[in-house]
Amino acid sequence: MKWGLLGGTFDPIHMGHLRCAEEIREIFELNRIVFIPASKSPHKLDAEITSFYHRAQMVRLAIEGNPSFSFSDVEHQRAGKSYSIETVEYFLNKYLKSIEIYFILGQDAFQAIQTWKEWQKLLLLCNFAVLTRPGYENMGLSGALPEEFSAQFTYDEKTSGYRGPTGHHIYFRKVTFLDISSSDIRSRVRHGKSITYLTPDPVRHYIQKNNLFQMD
Incomplete structure (x- = not known):
């Protein structure tokens, strides 16, 4: 069984998240994609x-x-910050x-991987599927990892991937780039603008019903 783990704040989830997940599922022939909302993202503590x-x-x-899509609240079940290393383990x-x-x-997140908790261990625990996007030149591992670490791959x-000492790979794959952001959706809601086709209709209706993202 091959599972993809897709974490994020998802505030809110949108079509970009869903389309990327579907394409990665297809590219790697995954049996399941698990969406894992962060409870307390260590990179967004002040947001x-x-x-x-x-x-x-x-x-x-x-x-x-x-x-093929499923949900997990594993990061909410744990106390404290939501660390990917703990989720994978x-x-x-x-x-x-x-x-x-x-x-x-995403490739932007991969470029910042050295700020993650126990990132060296994490990169050796499982496969990584890095979504390349415009504006982030694919420089392979050298653009994100120290030379002494990347030399292990x-x-x-x-497989068109970088094989590590534990047998897992780091893959860079181009997917359809939908220039949609959760922050833009929140801004549109606050200013009374339409978010139709940016997020699934059930999500849009939920936002409206619960008066989410409104100005204070």
Whole structure:
């Protein structure tokens, strides 16, 4: 079984998230994509973030009807900050390594991977699927990782990925770039503008029903 793990604040989840997940599922022939909202993102501690309850409900609504998409509140179950290393270890321990994990993230996040908790260990625990996007030149591993660490990886022509010492790969894959951001959606809602076609209709209706992202 091959699972993709897609974390994020999802405030709110939008079509860009969903389309990227679908394309990565198809590219790597994954059996499942697990959407994992962060409870307390260590990189956004000072930001005003919608309650986990509402963000989780919106994710559930967005993926409803897609049998390949599922939801996990594992990061809300843990106290303290939401660290990806702990999330990956949770899934590996729960399923006794019977699943092959593909950790999905954008190239901008990968460029900042050295700011993540135990990033060296994390990169050796599972496969990484890095979504390339305009504005972030694909420089391979050298653009994000120290030379002494990246030297452990060898480019594999067969898989078009960088194979590490534990047998896991770091892949860079181009996906359809939808220039949609959660912050723009929130801004549009605050200013009374339409968000139709930016996020699934059930999510849009939920936002309206619960008066989310309104000005104070």
